[in-house]
Amino acid sequence: MNLILDTLFSANTVSATIRVLTLLTYGSMAAVINVTSGVNNIGLEGILLSSALIAVIGSWAAQSWVVGMLCAVVWGIAISLIFGYLVMELKTNNILCGLAINMFASGGTVFLLSVLTGQKGSSISIPHQVAPRFTIPLLSDIPVLGVLFTDYSFFTYLSLFVILFVYIMIKKTPLGLKIRAVGLNPNSASSVGIGVHKVRYTAFAISGAIAGLGGAYLTMGYFSSFTRDMTAGIGFMSIAACNMGGATTVGAFLSSILFAFANVFSNVMQSLQMSVDLINGFPYFITIITLFVIGFINYQRKKKWELKK
Amino acid sequence: MTEENAYENILEMRNITKIYPNGFMANKNINFSVRKGEIHALSGENGAGKTTLMKMLFGLEKIDQGEVYIKGEKVDNINSPMDAIKHGIGMVHQHFMLVDKLTVAENIVLGIEPRKFGVFTDLKKAVKMTQEVAQKYNLNIDPYEKVGNLSVGSKQKLEILKALIRGVEILVLDEPTAVLTPQETDELFKELIEFKKQGHTIIFISHKLREVKELCDRITIIRAGQVMGVYNVDEVSEQDISRLMVGRDVILKTEKGPAHPKDVVLEVDSLNYTNSEGVKILNGINFELRAGQIMGIAGVEGNGQSELIEIITGVTKYNYGKVILHNQEIKNKSIRQIRDLGMSHIPQDRMKRGIAANCSIADNIVSDRYQKKGFSGKFFIHPQKIAEVSDKLIQDFKIFCSSALQPIGSLSGGNIQKVVVARELSSNPSVIVADQPTRGVDVGATEFIRAELVSMRDAGAGVLLISADLNEILELSDSIIVMFEGEIVAYFPDSSTLTEEELGLYMLGLKKMNAEQVSFQV
Numbered sequence: 083m084n085l086i087l088d089t090l091f092s093a094n095t096v097s098a099t100i101r102v103l104t105l106l107t108y109g110s111m112a113a114v115i116n117v118t119s120g121v122n123n124i125g126l127e128g129i130l131l132s133s134a135l136i137a138v139i140g141s142w143a144a145q146s147w148v149v150g151m152l153c154a155v156v157w158g159i160a161i162s163l164i165f166g167y168l169v170m171e172l173k174t175n176n177i178l179c180g181l182a183i184n185m186f187a188s189g190g191t192v193f194l195l196s197v198l199t200g201q202k203g204s205s206i207s208i209p210h211q212v213a214p215r216f217t218i219p220l221l222s223d224i225p226v227l228g229v230l231f232t233d234y235s236f237f238t239y240l241s242l243f244v245i246l247f248v249y250i251m252i253k254k255t256p257l258g259l260k261i262r263a264v265g266l267n268p269n270s271a272s273s274v275g276i277g278v279h280k281v282r283y284t285a286f287a288i289s290g291a292i293a294g295l296g297g298a299y300l301t302m303g304y305f306s307s308f309t310r311d312m313t314a315g316i317g318f319m320s321i322a323a324c325n326m327g328g329a330t331t332v333g334a335f336l337s338s339i340l341f342a343f344a345n346v347f348s349n350v351m352q353s354l355q356m357s358v359d360l361i362n363g364f365p366y367f368i369t370i371i372t373l374f375v376i377g378f379i380n381y382q383r384k385k386k387w388e389l390k391k
Numbered sequence: 392m393t394e395e396n397a398y399e400n401i402l403e404m405r406n407i408t409k410i411y412p413n414g415f416m417a418n419k420n421i422n423f424s425v426r427k428g429e430i431h432a433l434s435g436e437n438g439a440g441k442t443t444l445m446k447m448l449f450g451l452e453k454i455d456q457g458e459v460y461i462k463g464e465k466v467d468n469i470n471s472p473m474d475a476i477k478h479g480i481g482m483v484h485q486h487f488m489l490v491d492k493l494t495v496a497e498n499i500v501l502g503i504e505p506r507k508f509g510v511f512t513d514l515k516k517a518v519k520m521t522q523e524v525a526q527k528y529n530l531n532i533d534p535y536e537k538v539g540n541l542s543v544g545s546k547q548k549l550e551i552l553k554a555l556i557r558g559v560e561i562l563v564l565d566e567p568t569a570v571l572t573p574q575e576t577d578e579l580f581k582e583l584i585e586f587k588k589q590g591h592t593i594i595f596i597s598h599k600l601r602e603v604k605e606l607c608d609r610i611t612i613i614r615a616g617q618v619m620g621v622y623n624v625d626e627v628s629e630q631d632i633s634r635l636m637v638g639r640d641v642i643l644k645t646e647k648g649p650a651h652p653k654d655v656v657l658e659v660d661s662l663n664y665t666n667s668e669g670v671k672i673l674n675g676i677n678f679e680l681r682a683g684q685i686m687g688i689a690g691v692e693g694n695g696q697s698e699l700i701e702i703i704t705g706v707t708k709y710n711y712g713k714v715i716l717h718n719q720e721i722k723n724k725s726i727r728q729i730r731d732l733g734m735s736h737i738p739q740d741r742m743k744r745g746i747a748a749n750c751s752i753a754d755n756i757v758s759d760r761y762q763k764k765g766f767s768g769k770f771f772i773h774p775q776k777i778a779e780v781s782d783k784l785i786q787d788f789k790i791f792c793s794s795a796l797q798p799i800g801s802l803s804g805g806n807i808q809k810v811v812v813a814r815e816l817s818s819n820p821s822v823i824v825a826d827q828p829t830r831g832v833d834v835g836a837t838e839f840i841r842a843e844l845v846s847m848r849d850a851g852a853g854v855l856l857i858s859a860d861l862n863e864i865l866e867l868s869d870s871i872i873v874m875f876e877g878e879i880v881a882y883f884p885d886s887s888t889l890t891e892e893e894l895g896l897y898m899l900g901l902k903k904m905n906a907e908q909v910s911f912q913v
Binding site: 199259 | 490743
């Protein structure tokens with residue numbers, strides 16, 4: 083038991099959690115913007131996956147991780163806008179559309195990979211630049227907490243700014259007000275002259291860019307090469323985190339922390355040779371428990387509020 | 392002549408024609424003009440084309456043919472509400488265009504957000520703008536309140552403010568009084584007259600003739616997409632207007648003999664209901680409905696009437712109390728079992744609960760009886776029988792359609808409602824729950840549906856009538872109960888001498904009867 087606890091609260095676990103958290107943050111922030119604008123995009127998984135490969139290609143071709151990152155961002159925006167076009171102009175069902183993006187990404191990346199490298203499994207044969215890692219000088223010297231500031235990818239630090247950006251954009255700017263209005267009641271927004279499609283395209287573009295950054299992190303920070311279907315459900319987990327957090331920036335981030343921890347926990351347990359079947363279910367088990375707790379808290383709060391009234 | 396008066400009409404729509412993709416001609420060569428500073432009524436039956444005309448003016452529908460002149464100048468680029476607002480036209484829709492989860496101030500500035508440092512929304516300024524415009528037009532509203540918590544009357548004020556702050560000069564109000572109590576309506580009229588004094592022009596869409604007479608200066612009457620005439624309101628009578636609207640004389644008063652109540656068919660006994668969010672909706676509801684009686688339930692929407700109806704008809708399950716239909720408690724019965732006991736339900740929202748829009752008229756008619764003997768055998772349904780029954784009902788209820796196999800969704804609202812009424816009244820019911828049976832239905836169909844309900848009463852059925860239209864409640868009911876905040880606050884065993892004003896006081900909670908007065912024990 084001590085072994086378990088020691089492993090769980092070791093510096094390694096903390097840094098592993100933060101690495102997964104970075105990925106989930108990009109995903110869930112992208113999802114928050116989508117949900118706020120009123121259109122759920124389950125194609126997030128596919129956008130993450132495909133931009134991960136695009137990042138590799140860009141970074142390999144230019145031998146510059148910045149170029150790789152920019153390629154991934156542009157790609158994320160493009161796919162997200164195509165999704166928007168299909169859903170808004172051609173009135174396609176958004177779930178089908180998202181599924182199509184996911185399948186396209188899954189198959190398309192393997193195809194592209196085999197064209198470029200002759201291999202279908204990974205991109206190891208085309209070496210590319212990854213993003214640099216940083217250690218924050220003074221903060222990393224703090225005992226215990228220092229681990230929070232030691233040796234993380236550029237993308238991890240960037241993700242903090244992304245959270246701040248999404249929070250301010252949604253809460254404090256006219257664009258955010260419009261996105262919220264369009265998501266809550268498109269008719270009302272359009273009746274005061276807001277172009278609903280325009281606002282949603284903008285929201286999709288921002289969300290696509292963030293998802294593109296997430297994809298770039300996947301191959302230029304989290305891992306250092308592309309592997310087929312490497313996202314392994316992280317996009318869906320981001321959507322789940324977003325919804326569990328009530329589609330708010332802070333809520334989604336907190337849920338992401340929980341998911342990241344659960345994810346790492348199950349990895350740690352596997353290394354301790356517990357039953358794999360049991361452990362694999364852990365993140366999902368956590369999800370159900372948390373949803374139950376959140377539901378219960380909300381119920382109590384409403385009850386209290388009613389009594390006060 | 393100064394430039395100000397260079398035009399006679401602030402708005403002119405000339406030779407407007409609109410044909411919908413399904414071939415329906417909604418507007419045919421309509422000429423509509425409004426003078427500056429008048430309140431102009433636009434009246435007609437449902438589906439006559441009033442709303443279509445205004446939607447084109449507001450950029451929500453494309454104009455197929457015709458021209459629009461504003462202040463004497465031709466305008467041909469109104470393609471969105473944004474353009475309309477730029478030209479000084481604002482519209483308050485029948486269904487409010489508000490975002491419930493945002494505050495009043497946020498709703499007001501939506502689309503014209505004041506900025507701070509060029510990037511951020513300046514909420515303080517938004518609040519100030521709201522207060523200023525509210526003060527200017529003397530409309531009292533709290534800028535910080537979430538719109539979802541506002542009353543219907545306040546929401547409407549907010550809608551009007553939204554238009555005014557955008558500097559509109561022509562305000563279009565689409566059936567604004569449909570959701571208001573008499574007192575709220577009076578207040579609205581006072582406000583509208585005030586706007587008129589300040590130089591605004593108002594287009595008032597309504598088919599409530601009394602209101603038109605009371606408020607408006609001129610009236611344009613539309614029937615079946617064509618203008619039937621433009622009059623000064625004080626020069627035409629209500630009868631004239633309704634004849635022009637319908638094309639024949641309408642009996643505005645429903646013929647109704649005295650009621651002969653018999654046994655109790657439906658009894659509700661200390662019914663309490665708390666919804667899934669923990670909010671208490673119904674509190675100790677007691678009443679009885681007798682055979683051969685029409686019992687009206689009056690109340691401002693959202694005071695528990697909808698929930699009461701859902702419970703009585705078995706849609707929602709209840710917590711405490713009893714609902715007894717023909718001496719049987721319905722608590723654990725399915726909707727079909729309740730219907731088999733003789734319950735009929737004309738639901739409030741016909742599109743959602745009343746019909747399946749893509750199915751044929753015939754399918755919709757037999758949807759409550761397809762399993763019964765005659766309609767189906769052991770394995771298959773019997774199409775001839777279904778055709779026979781639906782054809783007969785289409786004839787009896789004067790449903791205007793090409794055949795019973797036509798998808799019901801392609802009918803007009805009034806005809807759809809007639810199908811629902813036909814189905815519900817033809818199942819030989821002993822208790823009829825009619826929830827807003829004539830909402831959004833034209834005068835002709837309204838008259839017909841009301842007469843049918845009365846004849847069902849005379850045939851011995853008990854009718855429970857819920858309506859937002861006080862006139863309808865007073866006209867049809869033999870007895871009336873009034874609901875306020877989930878309780879019965881008044882019971883009038885004989886409602887023949889009751890007035891709308893009296894009823895309004897109870898509906899708004901300004902007056903309340905004591906427990907003894909609302910008791911059904913004789």
